[in-house]
Amino acid sequence: MQKKLMILWGYMKGNRTLYLLSVVAIIIAAFFQFLSPLVMRITIDSVIGDMHVASGTLSERFLNALGGRDTLQTNLWRLASILVLITASQGIFFFVKGKWLAEAAESTAKNLRDRLYNHIQRLPFSYHVKVETGDLIQRCSSDVETVRRFLAMQFVEVGRALFMLAMVLPIMISLDWRMTLASMSVIPIIFTFAVIFFMKVEKKFKLADEAEGAMSAMLQENLSGIRVVKAFHRQQFEIDKFASRNLDNRDKWYRFIRLMGFYWGSSDTLCFLQVLVIMIIGSYRAVHGEITIGTLVAFVSYVHSLLWPIRQMGRILTDMGKTFVSVTRIQEVLDEPEEPLENTGIKPEPIRGRIEFENVCFDYDGKNPVLQDVSFTVEAGKTVAILGPTGSGKTSMVSLIPRLYDATSGKIKLDGHDITEIDREYLRQNIAIVLQEPFLFSRTLEENIRLGTPEATFEHVAQATEVASIHDVIERFDKGYETVVGEKGVTLSGGQKQRVAIARSIIMNAPVLIFDDSLSAVDTETDSRIRAALKKKENKVTTFIIAHRITTLVEADMILVLDEGKIVQKGTHRDLVGQEGLYQRIWNIQNALEKDVHHELDDETDILSERTDMEDKEEPKPA
């Protein structure tokens, strides 16, 4: 509990003065609130009525300052104005408290949101793979909201409650200390109650909050996979599935509210019983002449003023249980270690792009090896093609280069520097990677392409799109580069998205460029056009291409064949085509096909001998 309080206190950093001022304001407002019934009572009892004010008291001085009883009787507006003034002052402090508190709480919420957003994007990629988006969003929105509400509404009320106690208690004690003790008899019971409920609330609220998280996660998944849902016409299945989460969420929240109902109902009953106790004890003592009737009447009204803050504090305590659950859920995210980005190492200049893998091993879970003892060297400016069956570790291998993951053992070197010694931000700026499943942000095409290089001019953008063979397509859109792509770039086809992603990476002008199977969503023609354009670029770029197309593989300076996380073959096309292995098998599959087709084509041209010479020239020669 203390730890959670400290965390909450930490969230309030930067606004603590404002919170404190709000508490002060609320206390002053409470003081005026306390004052106005007193003025009202004096007016009715001693100005309009004929009860005498004891001489020398504050009340007498107050009346004398306003001109004395007789003057006031004919000038009642003075007292009425005082009443209005007091309320106005109370109002002003209420407003000030409201403003400061809103500023403080909203600022805390903003800081929390910013912190969460930034933290989440700096968490290592391994975290993102296992986390549920919907649940995470719920923590960032709902839980932050719970904390904000507590800070904006309940938390400062503690100040007011304590102040009320501080005002009422001395008066009660001065009247009769025994009666005061009796008036407080219910307090320990209420507090014990509050503490028990506090713990229960924490549990129930946690369940409810988690149910909400699970529901959000399912909702988020459904929405992002809505195309699959529709393709299989599984709407009813999804509706049923959501209904069960929705139902679970409803029931858990209801159980939480029910608990609150029990608490509020019982604490209110206890408070009223306290009044009963005072009345019975008071009646006995009054009848026996131990106290005056006036004292008893005063006590009955004061016990209300005493119980109100007590009840309030009980409620704040139970609400704190709710807040603590949210704080824990937020803190769980914030406690995940970030991956350091800036100032994390050297920035060798210029980067030429020589890459070495030295006995690199890698696994995701500490058990199943994904890469085993991978070693190879790529000279700057060369092209490496990576080939291997599904699940052989190709993507994992290239992910290690910009340090999306870190190798479990072994070393990866860039221009002779261990990449773990290079500043991570600098490293990623120098390694452009086109992901297998590109993600476009909901903004214009131009902005999407400029994401990694905000300083690029439009000319650069156009050059990059030219290379990626997407310039013409974009030009054809009504709004051209200003076309906004949907949340996931839905209005673009897969190949178009992929080409935008390629342009986005090319524009970075990085010395190392990785295509994580990103060319396979593009047709053969575009694929070769993109590669040809890349080759024409002046400064040589070290290129990694995960590919299955033989045309791509053939052109590479080096081909790596991966199988079950190991490099089983390494070399140029010339080396590998003669070796028995995966590469040769693929070559044969494709080649057998090509030969077959070619044969057909030959027959065709024989038949169509009337074709012009020009077209004949385009005919390929048989292998």
Added chain:
Amino acid sequence: MAHTAFEEQDYTKRFDLKLWVRVFRYAMKYKVLVGILLACMLLTALMDTVFPLFTRYVIDHYIVPKNLDGIWGFAALYFGIVTLFGFVICLFILIAGKLETNMIYDIRRDGFNKLQQLSFTYFDRTPVGWLMARLTSDCERLGETIAWGIVDMVWGTALMIGISIVMLILNWKLALIALSVVPVLVIVSLKFQKVILGSYRKVRKINSKITGAFNEGINGAKTTKTLVREKANLKEFQTLSGSMYGASVRAAVLSAIYFPVVLFISALGSGLVVWFGGSGVIAGVMTYGTLVAFTSYIVQFFEPVWQIARIFAEMQNAQASAERVFSLLDTEVEIKDDEERIKSWGNKPFRIEKEISFDKVNFSYKEGETVFNDFDLTIRAGEKIALVGETGSGKTTLVNLLCRFYQPQSGNIRFDDVDSHDIPLEKLQSNIGVVLQTPHLFNGTIRDNIRYGKLDATDEEIMQALKMVNADRLIARMEKGLDTSVGEGGNMLSTGEKQMLSFARAIISDPQIFILDEATSSIDTETEHLIQDAIDKLLVGRTSFLIAHRLSTIRSADRILVINNGEIIEEGTHHDLIRLQGYYYKLYTNQFLEENEKALLTG
């Protein structure tokens, strides 16, 4: 993000009665609960007025006459009433809670059901985060306000009316003087309502954007990392959260002004009572007792105003939420079964015996971006069609229309001469197996995901489907086999693995029409070759559409359609098209030439 592409519509109505009627319709489903709740509130109000009487009773009957006889009986009665009071409070909270959670549940359910019906067009232009915000926080706010706010409001209004009546009976002149501030209160409240509502609308709007930004930030995390966008992203997010701060503080400050203003006006009322009432007492035209009663009543009168003012603000906040939720519920479902038209279909199974035809189909995703213009095409049942063409030429759109994921602006698509509108969507879509370009798996095990294609599939059937796509080896490598969790969106698997599984998922559903939209682009050649064999066997007797770039796939088709800018520019068998020496020929030889030259060089 700072400037989300999607701008929501703006709401300008002040108090939307129609909207609230609709909201209350949700509450009316729980008439009994609402009834009990109102009874509870009235009972509470009654007890609120009874309790001060108890004190007076004790003083008048026991203390003043110094006689304690019967005080224990009184105590027992008091105890009983207090316990009842506690019980009523508890009941009230329970019932309100039940109403709240049930209403949220209902609205959310309706919203979700609606989302399942809406067509792709809607999802193309609506961000997920936007929808999330509606079904989560907006729904909650709505339910909360109805259950707790409105009831308090009823209680408060009843109390105010009751007190006004009592005051008017006691002394109508003084009552009118005291109540003279009420019109001022009403006017001020209406003015504030307008501004506060406006500012809350702004807050809700930004809240949707923030949810959207979180969603995008989380989904695009990998891209952010590879482009080193962290600082720029944060800066943009801060602009957004900064405007959230500004708007929220503004809304809170407005409420913070409103509250003291109400307080001040009520103090004016009390002041007037003291002034005129006091003068009346001194002048002897009014009794002292009446004045005492009046002063306590006027305080009591304005007490619910505090409550009502608070609820008013909350209701304004809730109206902003209600507008959002109902705008989702009101979205027209573009593609749905026309009950009249599908009636004649009855329970007939869906079978294609003859052909599928596109007749003068016109389609564009957005106005002015025509994809198809008077498009005609006929496909024989059982035909294997390959769609070839550059990315963006309309291949995917063609199959999207076939599945009725989108609706053509004009023209018909017919299955065996039956207009697709006359076929129940469920029959049509469950008979089309689609394997999409970007495979999407759901969080769960591999078994759950394959079963998505056939909900009652046994493990044997699942294994068989996996074997057909040669994914059985993959499963065998996994420690937990079919129970392996795939993670959200299948993120724990590689794209190739995802494609294989989504393939198996489609196979197990045993559809009559198969659509493979570049489904094997991320599978390695050798596996693809194996899958190809499976496909060949599987597609026998099924109508199929293959969108692929690999020659091996294209070549095996019965008919190849070359699509360019939404038009079929060439069609025929591989053999025919080679003969034609047109676009296809070029596309084909382009790749072919390259390969052969290389072969010669390295030979």
